[in-house]
Amino acid sequence: MMTSASLEVAAVLLATTLAAAAVAPWLTTIFRIGSDSDANCEPETEGSWSRLLRGLESPLLRAAGVWPIREMTATEYAIAILLFHAAGFGLLLFLLRCQPLLPWNPDRLPAVPWLIAINTAASFVTNTNWQSYSGETTLSPLSQALGLTVQNFLSAASGLCVLAVLVRGLVRCGSATVGSFWHDLVRVTVGLLLPLSIVLGLLLASQGVVQSFDTGIDVALVEGTSSAAGEAPSTRRIVLGPVASQIAIKQLGTNGGGYFNANGSHPFENPTPLTNLLEIVAMLMIPMASCLAFGRWVGDRRQGYALLAAMAVLFLPFVVLIVRFETSPNPWLAAAVPSIDQATSPEHDGGSLEGKEVRFGPASSALFAVATTATSCGGVNAMHDSFSPLGGLVTMWMIQLGEVVFGGVGTGLAGLVAYTLVAVFVAGLMVGRSPEYLGKKIEASEMKMGMIVLLVPPIVTLVGTAAACMLPAEAAAAPNPGPHGFSELLYAFSSAGNNNGSAFGGLSAASAFWTLALAAAMLASRLLTMLPIVAIGGLLAAKRTVAESPGTLPTHTPLFVLLVAGTVILVGALSFVPALALGPIAEALQPPMAAGEGTR
């Protein structure tokens, strides 16, 4: 069993690496050219690809009145981001509230209630895609396509724009500007995300992911038509819709908001083991490719490899652990119902199967879970709430590391660079070297902004969880008793406070407290990490590059990789180990009990 699981994991990781390596050169091209003024020290290239890009983007930018491109200062860039988020929020809120008045609502669904609408708008604008609604019965195809699919593209594109600013900060010398947000936005959306989504969407559709103008079809049950099926209704409505197009960008943009309530476990979102592979690859591809492109952007590929290695160091051990946890039998179940066979054989799925699909099995489900929480995707192909206690711990911990292990598209690597600056600074203090990263001096202002990036997510997560625990009516939203119930509360705020969007799905988070608190957590965590990163980009861009000296700490060595990974672990562990001890760890320590021996 362990060999088949390891083969499976190895195959997926290999496919992901190949895909990332293939995308990296294109991603490099997207940001390297055009928007950069000629007199800075950033290398310029102008090939046929970039002429093609220019042809695509110039009409759009001309329509918006920002052609020819004018570079922005970091402040302007931040304002543009804020305005664009606000406009997106407003449009989405409008679509959800006015659903019954708008076309393409064949099932005549009513307006989405205010609280759910606000929560959903915040969730999709911030790339979190927490779903406090059930897609099948709440949203019309128009809302799904025009509202959610659009924000899936734009929130992911905004993330890459922020990364571009940070990188420009590192490579430019004495520049007052950091690029044009409008130019970056259009270029990423039309030049990168759209073509990738078209390819992935068609691949998914070929496997059975539905893509239809119809919203559903009523069928009589096979058993209900030929034998008595009791009093239960004997028909079912099979829900259809434009699913493949949304799932493609949901995975590629590390969004995670599915078309259906069951998300990526629904057979119409993820019908076969092959689509499961494609969806895992799609989640990890752009975050991994960003690392490789980073190396090319800064003119030293080893720097990109080092950051990718730091992510891998933080990722791979947890892949092994979670696959191990989920393919093992559930000891509590084994003690209570000894006659159940939980062993795995070629004819039988073993392990913890509650909340998992047979076609994936526990190993693929575990791999998807760790990938979706390490990246800020948050789509699921199995219900994390029913994972083994320690399996659930891994998913939660990957989120709590601040979504910098692969992380969100763009924002993940940008966050890791913020951690790297802190690591450089700490190392500089320890050994008495001047803190520099890629030739830029790291000083007090950058450190202040870096600390905001590091600390806002844990603060939002822990304060939110504590608030929920102190309000008995709100804590009751967790359906499971004991430590697992606490885990459900902690997971919700971890997910919102790090813009992941997955959930311990049993939580009924529809009250005013939950919808608004989670919406606030999502907005705070998104904006208070993006804007300081833009600020760091601006601060660094204005600086001159200092020449490398014997006192410079090399930032591509294995030692430095461990230093960065250690910084991430240290911040994550110091912030969250106490809370984790109350939730999943306490749950894992409960002794298995035979049936009738006692109930909680």
Place this chain on the structure above:
Amino acid sequence: MPPSDAPRPPKLSAMILGQIRPAITLLVVLTTITGVLYPVGMTLAARALFPLQSAGSLLIGDDGAVRGSLLIGQPFTGPRWFHGRPSASGTTPYDPTASGGSNLGPTSAAFTTLVAERAEALRREESTDTATIPVDLVTASASGLDPHISPRAALLQVRRVAAARGLADEQVQRLVAARIEPAFLGILGRPRVNVLALNLALESLDSGGAMPKLSEEGLRPPP
């Protein structure tokens, strides 16, 4: 470049006002591209390239009626049918308008009690007292629509189904064996049996009719 002699940056209010037009225009333009052209184009392309799959992999019987989707499980409870996994969808099992799992915690007493009850019912149904019960038959799936069970879970039910239909055990067993889907390339996912397809095959064996075919039913405009 842009050194000290660059013009002073404009005032904050001017910066904000200057960005409003591009913000709104680009939101509208990009919404049109990614929210209208993209989904519509993808639907047309998918319909042309993969008409059966994109319409929901619907199974259509001889009489032209849609029997279900190959990918979406249906509830089966009678002795003449192979049973799928327990479903936690909505209020009725296998309800595609309310997909979802039980979200019961792994250590919860509610979970272990529920599984014990299911195991007991299963043992009575299959009249097996010694055999161990495949875990997939007593745990709910993530979607509540899982169309598959493990080969072991299907083989466990052969005796009951054969007896209820007056068929030989071997005949039903062959039917199951022929319907085991292997893991993709032998590596990805797990071997499995599609319950709805298996039951439709049983039905056609019974009536001597043909198996329902994948249809393009969903492509027709709704009446």
